[in-house]
Amino acid sequence: MGFNMKKVFITLTFILLSTLTFSQANINQQNDPNKFNRLERIYRNLEYNTIGFNDLKTKWVIIDPVLVRTIFNSFIVKNALRIEGKKPSLEYIKDKSLDVHRGEVFIDIRKRYYDNEIDFFRFYSEANLERGEETDMFFDPIEDFVQLRHIVGEKNYELLKAKMYAYNDLTKTYYDNKLAFKFDVLLNMFEPHVRFYNFTTNDKNKYLIGISGKWGYDNIALPGWYSPTFNLGTKVTYIDRILNNKPADVFEFEGGIGLPIQQTILDKDIYTGKRLHYTGASVYFNFTGNFLRYIGPEYGKYNLSLEGALALSTLGPTEINSVHTVTTIYSQRNLLSLTATRRDFLELSSFGHLGAILGVGIYDIGQYLTDDTQVTLTEVPQADGKLRYYVNAAMTIGKDDALFAYSLEPSFMYNIKESNAYFGFKASLLINNSFGFTFKFYSGIDLGSAGLPAYRSDSYIVFSPILRINY
Amino acid sequence: MKIKFLFFTLVSSLLLLNSSSAQNEGGATGNTELDRLKMIYESVEYNTIAFDDLKKKWLIDDPEFIREIFNRFVVRNSLRLNGRVVKIDVVKEKSKAIQDGTVTIEVRKRYYDDEIEYFAFIPDDEVGKENARVLFDPVTDGFLLKEILGEKVYDKIRERTYFQKDITKQQFTTKFGYAFDVKLNALESEVMFWNTTSDARNKYLLSLFSKWGNDRMFFPGWFANEMFIGGRMTYFKDLRNNPEDYTYRISAGLGVQSGRPYKVDTKRDQLWLSGSSFYGQIEAYPLGFIGSDFFDDIKATLEVKVTVGENKSADYGLYRTNQIFYSNRNFFNLTWKKSNLLQFEDLGNLEVSLTLSSSDIWKYELNPVAKTVTDLEKNNKPFFKKFNHILSVDVGIAKNSGLIQHNVAMVFGYGSDGYGFFGARGMAMLSGNFGFDVRVYVSAGLNEKKFPYRYDTYLVFSPILRINY
Amino acid sequence: MKLLFTAILALSYSVLFGQTIDHLYRQIELKLIEDRNYLDIYSIQFLPSQQEAADLGSFPLADGKGNFSFRSSENISYDIVFLKDNYEFDSLVVLFIRQVSQGGDDGPVLFQEAGASGIDSTIAVRFKDIQELYFHNREAYQKLYTIVDRVLRDSEPFSLVKLITDEDVQSQIGVSSPGNTDFINYNFVNNIHTYPKYTASTTPTTSSRRRGGTAQTSSMTDFKIDFSFSHLTFFHNMFDYDFGTISAEFNTNTPMLNILPWQASTFSGGIRALVNIDGLSDLTDAFLIDAKILGRFRLDMTSFNDQLPFLFGKKSLINVGNGFVFDLKTTGIYDIPFFELYFATGSEDLENPYYINNNIAYFSFTQWQALMSFYWNSSEKRTVRFKLSLGIGGHDIVEGDYSGAVIGRRHMKDVVQPVLEMSMNIVPNNVEFLGVTGKFFDSHLTAFLWIKLLEFSNDHSFRIELQYISSTFFREPELWEQPNGQSLVQLRYRYGF
Amino acid sequence: MRRMKTFTAFFSVLVLAILVTIPAKAQEVDDYLYKIDLKLRKDKKYLNLSYYDFFGTDKFLADLGSLPRTQDKPPLSFKNSDAVTYRVVFLKDGVGMDTLVLLYINEIVDQSVADEGIFGSGQAGVAEQMVMPFNDMYNLMVNHYGQYSRLYNYLDRLQKIDPEFKFGSLLGIVPDDDISTSLGITSRDNTDYVNFMSANYLHWYPKMRKAEKGRRGETTATTISYPYRLDAGLTSISFSHQFMDFSLGGASVELNLEEPVLNILPYSGGVLGFGFRTLISVTDDKKELNNSLMVDARVLGRVILNTKSVIDKLKFVLDGDSKLNLSTAVGLDIHTTRPFGLPFLNLYAMVGSPGYSDPFIRIQDTKSNRDYAYFSFKQAEASMSFYWNTSDKLTARFRLDVGVGYYDIYKAEYNRNAKTIIRGTNKLIVNLFSPVVTLYFNFAPDGSELFGGKFRIFDSQVKAEGWIKLVEFPGGHNIRAAAAIVSGPIARGKQEWESEGGAMFQVRYRYGF
Structure with missing residues (x-):
């Protein structure tokens, strides 16, 4: 309190002093704060208001130290520096100009939205910004180009506008990642989709229909490239509500058929060993959604996913194109997996959200003899049966930003039956909702004594570019 | 209570008033007439306060010339102290200092023309201080000085034909530009070509980079046979003066075969590339959330190379005989670096970093007849045994701004394979454009038989060209 | 005591504001004069009658400039400039009065410009004058206020904002037009047959349902020709029926085989029809069918087709059979994507191959593809236009073995592969300039590029076209495929488009 | 109310304090008067002063009457003549100054008009003389405030009634022409x-x-x-x-x-x-x-x-x-x-x-x-x-x-x-x-290109090119000399098809560029 009073006293003292000093200049004028107020309000309201565009206006920072001095000096010469509307003392200016000499002062400039004039100008010192004091002004900003032009002079003003000096552009570019529903083409090797049709049955929902594909099963650490089956089918997405143009409560139903695909990464002349073969068509389905929402709204953030592939047919030995000799091969034919996902357990400031995935599942590995003389494929019985059980878990760190969306997913899968485990790492990024890259890596360790199973590689690496076009 | 308060405010305000007037001697003394005149005197000239530090400034060091000048001041009775004429005994006393030669004259020229705008007698030990104590009141007007000294001496001062020291500021801090940034260095290049701001003062930068070798596992440039090239993204939460202050930086790329710029030493083995490798690096300041200044500038760097696929025999080129060779397939480097630990004035800031580097070495045999190469250590060295873990410490001094920028560090490391390294990295740049980068590492306790791919000494260097706008 | 304090306060304020208010006046007046486009202020014209002028009387001007009074004259009118009521003002604020006098009249003008017959416009009453009235002579101010208020009741004021705020609305994001606009645009620029030109009409008429309907701009010419070294199409106005158009086509192309025109030694000819099923005049919403039926004939071109100066490639290794070509494009209904179908087939005939090597010849008799297409633009100005087609395509390959007495037939391969095609057209200011297309099918990449060269009198235009077919990616070339890439450079001439 | 007391008490003390700290520092005042006067007379370029010229016939001067001067000089009376101009010089935007400060008055006599002297109109020129130096003006302000303030108010009003009015300036340097930006620039457009x-x-x-x-x-x-x-x-x-x-x-x-x-x-x-x-x-x-x-x-x-x-x-x-x-x-x-x-x-x-x-x-x-x-x-x-x-x-x-x-x-x-x-x-x-790196350099003094160079490193070889403008004729004709040099491979052996390096020289003619 005492300190504040002091401030008031000092101010008043100065006022009094100035009164005494320059009383002769006080030409008998009837001034009052109201008058000042009204004039100021008029001044404020003259310009066509474009506050709504403030963030999109061209904005930049002059970093040329000599130019900053030139402009600062013209403010001094024109006696145009103000602090909270008042003229600062020479001592104060001298003090502040030391900051200029130290190179800590830059100029912030913003242009008007519809023409080329400058609508915001201020000196600022980086030190204040680093302390987080966004509003702390070095001196009062100038928000009128006419005034600015009178202070710095026509020539300097043109220079300021022409940007013929070193500066850093800080204009915000608008990046949008809102979902549009006309069509959505997402191309990557593992989970492409082409969504081309949509309709709405009430005023807030949306059905999206398209074609989708799926190559590889990440849950069992068998990513794209290494899988002989490509599931091609239809995907129906049901969006219950669209909030802020972002879908909430999304349900996806995907159904398709497993088709053979070439495993480009593997040597096509080596049939046996660490690879799987396509031995018949299968149906594929995947249901995803926050079904738990119906139990209670607090579970609405958990997404459940039930994914399955069930074998339909078995090819004859002659129909298996990938093998041309008599040998035993492995094939993965059935799969059922259930996972629960929540991606926003914790917020990590500029890094996005932290989430987790948990799942259980079952799949089978069949062993077959490819003897072209036989009509049907002979299954080789396995001592411990065909079925494998596993649990998997993953941590997700991801951000759904318009310009740069990414996700990192370290994962772990434990195969109960085989007592081995695979550590995985998935990373994907998408720039401006259009270009991206995805990468998956899995590396296995044997926890028992049997070693990794014969159909498995020690490690898997797959990657693919992403192209997305959404309108 | 009230009275106490009243008293307190009164006393403190009076004290404040006095102290302020004491500070600016001859300033706001309350003498309105004097005050006004002083103000007029200071205002008639075109003000160039903002350029004070860029004006030509020098010290007159010539003892005889100083006496000559001083004498003219005495003769013209132009010495003033706090605005008042100085008494003769004071002059006598102060002139002793001049006779002792412990007084210099600081002179400053005006910015837009050649006249002198500041002239003061300063004791030697006050030179360079921000509020230097002067012997007498400085003369802040060249024309007054001309009147006092006479035209001839005045011109002589301006011509600077005497013993003097130039103390004009040459280099001023400049800000990093974000339009483009081309850093060409054979060992690690970066071309920043795109930037955008998506919110407030943040910044995304995209660049292409190349990195030759891996210093952390002590296979610098030249010796590595592998260069990583790829793309890099740097994100700034809000723009800072220091371009190293990014929030995070992600690099991803591929390894490509590179040549060696010198004659190959046939006695030592080289590392071969045995597959396609992927390279990734993440750099960030993860401890920033603690909120202490100390943890703010601790940078963590995670650098990974993973090789996938195995080259076929034919991919190694044409060989007629069996070749036994070594190959590095994967590495993993984790570095924690603390910068700005100490400040050494103009020399820069001390920084220390600690690195754990794990890298594997595979021994292969290439048989031109066979389709694939064979892993010679398949049975006696499982995957994890192929790794060598090196723990290293860097102690260095870095300076990122000014006319000469540099980054020099001593490196010490010891590996689980039973040998150590010491060495130095040095990088210096002139005006942020041209520079040179040298790295020297020397092995200690190396069993050359056991590790035939290791060298006694590694020396790599490269010129640097950097254009930043 | 309180009095003393207020006195001190008032004294200090007067000093503080005395200067600042003058400063502020100056600032505002300069702003009013210099900022010409951006001020959100309005003006009304005031022509005082004798009576009104007399009623209004005279006002004192600030700083002792004397008095001002309205004059009633035929040559003099007054613009009263004011600020409309807004968030901070409940009522309008009169700012200044400009006196506009026709030449010859010399009024009480401060700075008379030497314009003998021109219109002189001077600020008769300044901002400060009026505000001083407001503060000290409210009655006079009220009179001015009333004038403005009265005029506003009958008419709209003239806005002094000179910004084109609406036209400049830019959506940063690209757009995909509803309806057929993008489809028609794309085909107008690229198709070898005539398409109606889409023209965005800037002034919406009451009759058209949406802004920018299409109009079938009838070209000046009676007929249209599109010619290049690999194709020719012809259209005459005679064949322009209400519901569509019919035109003729000849070409040497064999798409889907990843070989260049001419290389297949076939020649196709037939007709093409563009039909508007709905019969709507507004093509953007209509269901359009663009169908072609061509016959494909084998013709022995082996003697010259590797010598053609515009074709850079080896002799083909594939023989293509006689047959027909059916090519269909439809626009989407119910917002389903645009659909394209190509089907060419013929009877299998292994006799008489043109390309035969070591007694082995390869044939392809059937080629087909089915595509879905998506169109979008980089901005609503449609300068950069994109098209993405996704689908599936294929062809067959049959080997004929002529070493024996009987032709040995072996079915080598049935190619069924996804087709991915992406095009970009650059059409600044609705003038097409450049097009790039990349197509990936059966491990071959086909790049196609054209650039506009010249245009004469709007009817004749020339383009240079470049086509490149790469060798195979990710797999070894088959026996019937070229191990190297091949290219074609040619001119294309369009008349009447 | 209590607060008021505090204020009042404080101010009374303050006023006292001010009164006490006014010693007459005559010497210092004289010093300043001398310094300012010297500065105003001698410094011709650097003074940031404004002026306004009154014609001798200006009615205002006649109204103002004669101005008293110090040191027994006769009062300054304005000559009512077309040939005489009175230049009132004042300080407008001083830091810490709120008002105009009048400094001195010069009398400018246009001798080509007013010469009625004996020696005829041999010397046509302008004679400028300081008729009212700063001392006198200061004296006027202190002792004859009425006249000072009339002059002052006249000048002050000029800008009030016309916001676009500009006073003349005595500043001899042109800071605006010398705007120097220290850093190089890159344009963000084309x-x-x-x-x-x-x-x-x-x-x-x-x-x-x-x-x-x-x-x-x-x-x-x-x-x-x-x-x-x-x-x-x-x-x-x-x-x-x-x-x-x-x-x-x-x-x-x-x-x-x-x-x-x-x-x-x-x-x-x-x-x-x-x-x-x-x-x-x-x-x-x-x-x-x-x-x-x-x-x-x-x-x-x-x-x-x-x-x-x-x-x-x-x-x-x-x-x-x-x-x-x-x-x-x-x-x-x-x-x-x-x-x-x-x-x-x-x-x-x-x-x-x-x-x-x-x-x-x-x-x-x-x-x-x-x-x-x-x-x-x-x-x-x-x-x-x-x-x-x-x-x-x-x-x-x-x-x-x-x-x-x-x-x-x-x-x-x-x-x-x-x-x-x-x-x-x-x-x-x-x-x-x-990788290929090419550095180009152009030298274009005053916006006209004089010299161009190119230095390219690709595949361990250097290719350098350059041109220099020889002649430029009006009408768009332009002749340049150009040269190109290719080096042999550097830091690697020469392949058989590569040259050891070479050079060429030529002259180019450009029209209409």
Whole structure:
């Protein structure tokens, strides 16, 4: 309190002093704060208001130290520096100009939205910004180009506008990642989709229909490239509500058929060993959604996913194109997996959200003899049966930003039956909702004594570019 | 209570008033007439306060010339102290200092023309201080000085034909530009070509980079046979003066075969590339959330190379005989670096970093007849045994701004394979454009038989060209 | 005591504001004069009658400039400039009065410009004058206020904002037009047959349902020709029926085989029809069918087709059979994507191959593809236009073995592969300039590029076209495929488009 | 209320304190009066003072009457004459000053008018004399405030009644002309690109000149146009006519003997190139050419032509014996300006059909009885360009290209004297991707280009080019001397087809650029 009073006293003292000093200049004028107020309000309201565009206006920072001095000096010469509307003392200016000499002062400039004039100008010192004091002004900003032009002079003003000096552009570019529903083409090797049709049955929902594909099963650490089956089918997405143009409560139903695909990464002349073969068509389905929402709204953030592939047919030995000799091969034919996902357990400031995935599942590995003389494929019985059980878990760190969306997913899968485990790492990024890259890596360790199973590689690496076009 | 308060405010305000007037001697003394005149005197000239530090400034060091000048001041009775004429005994006393030669004259020229705008007698030990104590009141007007000294001496001062020291500021801090940034260095290049701001003062930068070798596992440039090239993204939460202050930086790329710029030493083995490798690096300041200044500038760097696929025999080129060779397939480097630990004035800031580097070495045999190469250590060295873990410490001094920028560090490391390294990295740049980068590492306790791919000494260097706008 | 304090306060304020208010006046007046486009202020014209002028009387001007009074004259009118009521003002604020006098009249003008017959416009009453009235002579101010208020009741004021705020609305994001606009645009620029030109009409008429309907701009010419070294199409106005158009086509192309025109030694000819099923005049919403039926004939071109100066490639290794070509494009209904179908087939005939090597010849008799297409633009100005087609395509390959007495037939391969095609057209200011297309099918990449060269009198235009077919990616070339890439450079001439 | 007491008490103390601290410091005051007077008389350039000229006949001066002066000087009375002007000099915007401060009055006598002296009107000129120095003015303010304030108010009002009124200024320096920006700059629009291209490129670029500034400082881009443009040298010719300028840009044609990717000199390639070039701006707004996305595309073709045989007779080409054959080829050269905020992009690709028959340059293999020859069929280069200038005057302009270059080398064998290749002997021996860095420099004092240089490192070889302006005739004629140097391989061995380096010199004529 005492300190504040002091401030008031000092101010008043100065006022009094100035009164005494320059009383002769006080030409008998009837001034009052109201008058000042009204004039100021008029001044404020003259310009066509474009506050709504403030963030999109061209904005930049002059970093040329000599130019900053030139402009600062013209403010001094024109006696145009103000602090909270008042003229600062020479001592104060001298003090502040030391900051200029130290190179800590830059100029912030913003242009008007519809023409080329400058609508915001201020000196600022980086030190204040680093302390987080966004509003702390070095001196009062100038928000009128006419005034600015009178202070710095026509020539300097043109220079300021022409940007013929070193500066850093800080204009915000608008990046949008809102979902549009006309069509959505997402191309990557593992989970492409082409969504081309949509309709709405009430005023807030949306059905999206398209074609989708799926190559590889990440849950069992068998990513794209290494899988002989490509599931091609239809995907129906049901969006219950669209909030802020972002879908909430999304349900996806995907159904398709497993088709053979070439495993480009593997040597096509080596049939046996660490690879799987396509031995018949299968149906594929995947249901995803926050079904738990119906139990209670607090579970609405958990997404459940039930994914399955069930074998339909078995090819004859002659129909298996990938093998041309008599040998035993492995094939993965059935799969059922259930996972629960929540991606926003914790917020990590500029890094996005932290989430987790948990799942259980079952799949089978069949062993077959490819003897072209036989009509049907002979299954080789396995001592411990065909079925494998596993649990998997993953941590997700991801951000759904318009310009740069990414996700990192370290994962772990434990195969109960085989007592081995695979550590995985998935990373994907998408720039401006259009270009991206995805990468998956899995590396296995044997926890028992049997070693990794014969159909498995020690490690898997797959990657693919992403192209997305959404309108 | 009230009275106490009243008293307190009164006393403190009076004290404040006095102290302020004491500070600016001859300033706001309350003498309105004097005050006004002083103000007029200071205002008639075109003000160039903002350029004070860029004006030509020098010290007159010539003892005889100083006496000559001083004498003219005495003769013209132009010495003033706090605005008042100085008494003769004071002059006598102060002139002793001049006779002792412990007084210099600081002179400053005006910015837009050649006249002198500041002239003061300063004791030697006050030179360079921000509020230097002067012997007498400085003369802040060249024309007054001309009147006092006479035209001839005045011109002589301006011509600077005497013993003097130039103390004009040459280099001023400049800000990093974000339009483009081309850093060409054979060992690690970066071309920043795109930037955008998506919110407030943040910044995304995209660049292409190349990195030759891996210093952390002590296979610098030249010796590595592998260069990583790829793309890099740097994100700034809000723009800072220091371009190293990014929030995070992600690099991803591929390894490509590179040549060696010198004659190959046939006695030592080289590392071969045995597959396609992927390279990734993440750099960030993860401890920033603690909120202490100390943890703010601790940078963590995670650098990974993973090789996938195995080259076929034919991919190694044409060989007629069996070749036994070594190959590095994967590495993993984790570095924690603390910068700005100490400040050494103009020399820069001390920084220390600690690195754990794990890298594997595979021994292969290439048989031109066979389709694939064979892993010679398949049975006696499982995957994890192929790794060598090196723990290293860097102690260095870095300076990122000014006319000469540099980054020099001593490196010490010891590996689980039973040998150590010491060495130095040095990088210096002139005006942020041209520079040179040298790295020297020397092995200690190396069993050359056991590790035939290791060298006694590694020396790599490269010129640097950097254009930043 | 309180009095003393207020006195001190008032004294200090007067000093503080005395200067600042003058400063502020100056600032505002300069702003009013210099900022010409951006001020959100309005003006009304005031022509005082004798009576009104007399009623209004005279006002004192600030700083002792004397008095001002309205004059009633035929040559003099007054613009009263004011600020409309807004968030901070409940009522309008009169700012200044400009006196506009026709030449010859010399009024009480401060700075008379030497314009003998021109219109002189001077600020008769300044901002400060009026505000001083407001503060000290409210009655006079009220009179001015009333004038403005009265005029506003009958008419709209003239806005002094000179910004084109609406036209400049830019959506940063690209757009995909509803309806057929993008489809028609794309085909107008690229198709070898005539398409109606889409023209965005800037002034919406009451009759058209949406802004920018299409109009079938009838070209000046009676007929249209599109010619290049690999194709020719012809259209005459005679064949322009209400519901569509019919035109003729000849070409040497064999798409889907990843070989260049001419290389297949076939020649196709037939007709093409563009039909508007709905019969709507507004093509953007209509269901359009663009169908072609061509016959494909084998013709022995082996003697010259590797010598053609515009074709850079080896002799083909594939023989293509006689047959027909059916090519269909439809626009989407119910917002389903645009659909394209190509089907060419013929009877299998292994006799008489043109390309035969070591007694082995390869044939392809059937080629087909089915595509879905998506169109979008980089901005609503449609300068950069994109098209993405996704689908599936294929062809067959049959080997004929002529070493024996009987032709040995072996079915080598049935190619069924996804087709991915992406095009970009650059059409600044609705003038097409450049097009790039990349197509990936059966491990071959086909790049196609054209650039506009010249245009004469709007009817004749020339383009240079470049086509490149790469060798195979990710797999070894088959026996019937070229191990190297091949290219074609040619001119294309369009008349009447 | 209690607070009020505090204030009152404080102020009374304060006033006392002020009164106490006013000692009459006469000496100091005199010092200042002297200093100010000296400064006002002597310093001619640096004083930031304003003035207003009264004519001697001005009514106001008559009203003001005579002004008293100090030191027994007679009062200043204004002469009522047309020839006399009174210049009142005052301080307007002093830091810490709230009001105008009148400083002195000069009397300016125009002797050509007022001379009625005995010596006739021999000396026509202006005589200026300080009639009311600062001392007197100060005295006027202190002791005759009435007159001072009349003068003061008159001046003050001038600006009040007309906000656009400007006083004269005595400032002799022109700080605005000397605006120096210390750092080099890079333009974020196409200025640097257009400047560079119009100075160095073979084809014509519309030149944007800033027209004189309007009142609001708007600049308009005007293009100076000639009916046709021609750039002719011994290695390349380009031509364009006005009728080839269409609405979006322009077109031109060229002939050349160069291969830009390979490190060979013109004439050494054995090909004649021809090309068609279009320049368009892909923007909705045609006016802002400087911000538009410009695409400069060249469609190139070349045919083999035995220039190699000519080269020995050409005195201006010192070929270092390059042994490479090029082929008939087609290609594309595209330059774009900053698409999506990326740097300027350049793409060059030339694809030739493999043709081994009858090479111009054959090498005899001494061991076998065969000849062999080297061919390059494909060349390509993709790069990003960065432009910058050392100052805002754009005198020294730089450009740096960073990218990747590509070429292939085939080797083919022939029987001695046979024209056709021995079947199966053609093999690919080099398929090289290598980084390429090119630094360009232009020197353009006062905006007119004088010198240009280029320094390119690719595949361990250096290629340097330069030109200097020799003569410029009015009407758009321009003659330059140009030279090119290619080095042999540095830091690696020379391959057989490579030259040891060479140089060439030529003169270029440019019209209409």
